[in-house]
Amino acid sequence: MQTGKILGISGPTVSVDLKGLKLYERVFVGHGLLTGEVVRLERSHAVIQVYEETRGLGVGEPVKGLGMPLTVRLGPGLIGGMYDGLQRPLERMRKEMGPFIRVWKEMYGLDYMKRWDFIPSVKPGDELQYGMIIGEIQEGAFKHYLMCGSEQGTVARIASGDISLDEPFGEFTGGLEIPGCHEWPVRMPRPYRKKFAPVTPLVTGQRIIDFLFPLARGGAAIIPGGFGTGKTIFEQSVAKFADVDIVVYVGCGERGNEMADLIAEFDELEDPWTKRRLRDRTILVVNTSNMPVAAREASIYTAVTMAEYYRDMGYNVLFLADSLSRWAEALREISTSLEEMPGEEGYPTYLASRLSSFIERAGVVETMNGRIGSLSMILSVSPPGGDFTEPVTQACLRTTGAFFMLDTSLAHRRHFPAINWFQSYSLYAGDLSEHYCREVAPEWEELRRRCNQILQQEESVREVAEIVGIEGLQDADRLVMRVAERIRTEFLGQNAYSDDAFSPPDKTLVLIRSIVEYHDRAAERLKQGATLDEAMKGEQ
Ligand SMILES: Nc1ncnc2c1ncn2[C@@H]1O[C@H](COP(=O)(O)OP(=O)(O)O)[C@@H](O)[C@H]1O
Ligand SMILES: [Mg+2]
Known part of the structure; x- marks a missing residue:
């Protein structure tokens, strides 16, 4: 093992006089053996990104190169575990060292x-x-x-x-x-034989997703939204109800108490599909806002590598991250302390390429042992000021197949999930509709078309109403408004704190069918000369 000394310290990065290091090699920094990774090599020194609190670190302290990159350990016993961004077991660490861990000693995830x-x-x-x-x-x-x-x-x-x-x-x-067990470098995607187009649905239990903007197993989605629009609740709901084998959930730079609540819930709640404890299908990676910033950058790689490991056994794995923006901010902070040339909004110029090569780790694959496994991703993004033209949202949009846009005005009206049904999209919808028609009900696609149509009609009727007033509307248009309201409140809205938090496809189908049929019967009665009240009353 090579050793050297710290020459200088700048935020999360230190320069060292160690010769012969390789790019991305893992190093131990200082007397406390803090973990770091080589991020730049110069003729006279190397620059190391340290994944832990650098406060208290001094110039002249020793540095050791480990001769290998940052890795995770892969073997039995990961499921149900809770790890930090470097795969250290948080619960075991807390037990052994108490809550105020200053110097993190080397501890294995297994x-x-x-x-x-x-x-x-x-x-x-x-x-x-x-x-x-x-x-x-x-x-x-x-x-x-x-x-x-x-x-x-x-x-x-x-x-x-x-x-x-x-x-x-x-x-x-x-x-x-x-x-x-074996080690795998976190930044290197695990190999597979073949990648397939994602064509089977990943049922989330969220009606607006499964019905209007479905996600495929092996697909990737982003859910961007301003503060308080429901990103965390959405990610957590999907973590609870998604029809997958294993969930890897990364709490990245968000509030610690949210993770604590999640863990408590996961210990108690059941997976609705298998009736087993949720915790027993989940791997948690926690790097909340009170933990070192640089490890946040590593945390999503640590987590995705564990996800790929279970994919390689032939499982359907779902990777959830909340929030990718905090990861990007950590990247920016490191880049700034490296004095790199900043790109848009201060993010490094390689932000988009990093993000896309990360998101490309999602997919349905034939593994090296001939099984079929999938890795799906749902990534939350917190654009500052809710501005979706910012670099992180834009970079994600280029690589993900589905976009669930959270709408501040819906959240203000307490319509949750506050996903905008006009702006969101899913490129998987075409293939998946066929699947839903075959597996759930043949009229799935037709109902979907009707649902969209009624929501669109409501928009245009609303425009007319702004001019002529509600009273000036024809009965058929007023009916559309009433039905669209039912679609919004009873169907698209889903309270995460109620029994309705999870909606399997057959329930989703029954609900939308009853609303569309209600519309059709009332419209028929209107045609036969009934008043709007009579037409709608007939339904009660
Ligand atoms: N599906 C939902 N059902 C009920 N309330 C919700 C739902 N989604 C969000 N909320 C409400 O919105 C608040 C903010 O949600 P949260 O997920 O913490 O937002 P964000 O992570 O985007 O800041 C929650 O505390 C809750 O009151
Ligand atoms: Mg949140």
Whole structure:
């Protein structure tokens, strides 16, 4: 391990005199062994981004290069865990060090002492290559398929039965150990064989999404909105109700108490699809506003790499981040302290390319072991002042397939989720409608068209009403306004604190069908000469 000294400190970055470092190599900084990553190499020094509080760090303190990049450890026991941005187990850390952790010691995200029952699926003589499955472990409700990491070769011996990650799971010919877990560099997407177009729905339980702006498994969506428009509630609702195997939730730079509430709820609530405890399908990565800024930058990579790991076993994984803007701000802060040339609004010029290569980690793939897994993303964005032309929203828009636009005026009227039904879109809608028509009801697409039509008619009727007054409207138009109001309040609106928080597709269908049929019957009675009151009363 190479060692050197700190030459200077500037916010979250330090310069060091260490020779022979590589770009993105992980380093330990100072007596407290703070984790950092090499972000720039100069002839005379290297610059390191430190992921922890640099206060108290002094010039001259030692620095060690670890010879490898920032990695996460991947193995059984991640599900149900809560980690910081560097995959350190928060609960275990708090237990061992108390709430006021100043110097974070190295702690692994995996429990090396826990005992597992390992069922091997390879035998001596088998040739192992990267990504191949070597056996399985029951991790809670999930079959955890252990995959071959970067160590490859011919199996000489393979373990079976009771084992911990501290022990070798086998041996290759030549004596190299087969480990039960492996490390993966967080900034490098895990490989797969093939990517497919996302064509099956990811049911969120939110009617406005599933019905109007559906998300596909393997797709990516952003939900931008100003302060208080409901980003966090939306992300949390989806984390609770989404029809996926595993949820990876990153609380990135937002309030700590929100995460605490979420965890308490997840310990109690059930996954509506499997009736198992929500916590048992969730991995939480927490880097809230009270934690070091630079680790926020790493946190989304740490989290997405764990998500890819379970995707590689053939699971449907949903990655949720709240909020990506706080990640971008951390990136900006680091870039500023590196004195890089600023781009739009002070963000580094590589903001858009970083974001798009991150979002491209979503997808439906054939994994290296031939299974089909998916990684879907829903990312919240908090544009300052609710201005959607700002760089983070714009950069995300270029790579995501769905846009759920939160509308401040809807939130003010307490219409939640405050997703604007005219401005939002989903590029997955075409393919997914076919699926919903086939799997839920053949009239799904027709009802969707009618719903949109009534909402649009309401807009134009409203314009007319502004000129002639409500009284001046024809009965048919007044009916449209009444029905559109029902669509907005009873169908698109969904109170996260009520029994209606989760709406499976059959409930969604029944609701919209009853409203559209109500409209059609009342319109028919109007045609036959009934007054508006009579036409609508007939329904009660
Ligand atoms: N689906 C919902 N049902 C009921 N209330 C909601 C819903 N979404 C948001 N709210 C209300 O809006 C407030 C702000 O939501 P929040 O998600 O914290 O906003 P943001 O994260 O965008 O700042 C919540 O405290 C809640 O009162
Ligand atoms: Mg929030």
